[in-house]
Amino acid sequence: MIPGQISLADVENAGIKIKPKPSWIQVPKGYLWCPNCNWPVKFPKNKRLGVRKCEGCGISKNDFYVRLYNGLFN
Numbered sequence: 001m002i003p004g005q006i007s008l009a010d011v012e013n014a015g016i017k018i019k020p021k022p023s024w025i026q027v028p029k030g031y032l033w034c035p036n037c038n039w040p041v042k043f044p045k046n047k048r049l050g051v052r053k054c055e056g057c058g059i060s061k062n063d064f065y066v067r068l069y070n071g072l073f074n
Contacts, residue, residue: 021069035065 021033031040036057043052043061052061067073
């Protein structure tokens with residue numbers, strides 16, 4: 001393991017709760033459901049990395065759970 005690199009066990013033990021979007025929440029156009037923030041947020045493009053990231057927690061739009069809960073696999 002590379003020094004400073006986190007493992008999946010570190011993430012699991014950090015207390016981050018991945019939650020699906022409740023059925024009663026409507027996500028506005030231009031927003032995505034963030035499973036870490038538990039709220040619809042904008043995912044602006046990060047100029048340095050070239051990917052869209054959550055404004056709140058910094059999770060990537062390419063993350064499995066972001067794609068799963070927003071129907072981005074199609």
